[in-house]
Amino acid sequence: MKRLALGVALLLTSCARAAPVDPAVLAPPSQGGEVRAQLPPVNLPADDGPHRDLTEWWYYTGHLQAAEGRTYGFELVIFQANRRDDPPGYAAHFAITDNTRGQFQFHERTETGKQVHAGRGFDLNLSGWSMKGGGGHDHLKADMPGYAIDLELSSLKPAVLHDGTGIISFGPAGDSYYYSRTRLQVAGSVHDHGQQVPVSGLAWMDHQWGNFVSGGGGWDWFAIQLDDESEYMLFFLRDAGGKPSLPYGTYVAPDGSSTVLPPDSFAQRSLGSWRSPASDIEYPSGWEVRVGDAVVVLTPTVLDQELRTGESTGVTYWEGDVRITGTKAGRPVRGVGYTELVGYHR
Secondary structure, three states: OOOOOOHHHHHOOOHHHOOOOOHHHOOOOOOOOHHHHHOOOOOOOHHHOOOOOOEEEEEEEEEEEEOOOOEEEEEEEEEEEOOOOOOOEEEEEEEEEEOOOOEEEEEEEEEEOOOOOOOOOEEEEEOOEEEEEEOOEEEEEEEEOOEEEEEEEEEOOOOEEHHHOOEEEOHHHOEEEEEEEEEEEEEEEEEEOOEEEEEEEEEEEEEEEEOOOOOOOEEEEEEEEEOOOOEEEEEEEEOOOOOEEEEEEEEEOOOOOEEEOOHHHEEEEEOOEEEOOOOOOEEEOOEEEEEOOEEEEEEEOOOOOEEEOOOOOOOEEEEEEEEEEEEEOOEEEEEEEEEEEEOOOO
């Protein structure tokens, strides 16, 4: 789910800089699905907006093309943490993969004291990094030295409620709401080292929130967008000892209908590795993914797409633009995607 991804570990450590986490005030873990059964259903577009839960994030990744052939990957995420009656704490990450230059760059920000206003849509702003929208029509802006984005996004499919209901269980860690917009049409511009570059492309959005906590461990998450207009969301959780625990998967058909994938119907294996010269963490690099009648290979566009977020969430992770080739139902297929790797520092 792209996101038990960072938010869990991050928010419970990071925004904690502004809103310290006292284990005594955390929501109790779920017991046998009882809490999950009591949760109200997802209500869109109202649930596009912020909540008062412990942990929440809005997470965008995407692929941009310019007319002259330049291509970029981007990541923009805002995390929100609520503790006690304190004002919410926020952390944000912005990253650009400049495939033409073969370079990756990221930046991070934190803020506190903003008020949460539940309702239709969201309007989040961290010192000029902004996310605004709802109902599958969103506007993103962010900047860092050398790069900036100004993008309009429109969903080409309905929101996908993962696990069928949009509520997934992490067992003792708690339960989480989770939905995605798996095919967003993008138009706008990238400010690239002083040049304004018109771009278009394809993006993915995850929204997750709930009263869940992290017990350590890690995960591999894959967002796969194929050229037959289908998508897969796959993630593989590992426990604190590094052993596989919970796999989740969703298939989204070209018509927008979605199917929960049985855990034994998909698998992934790494095809190589890459060691970060900055963190000395060794990550898998390149993957073969088998899911249903599809066998695809995911190849990073740039090997080094590592974020080291010591000024915001305190987590070092790899999140990167990938290109996809393979077969589906015996026919050649291509696509784009994003992969997130967390917990490889052990």
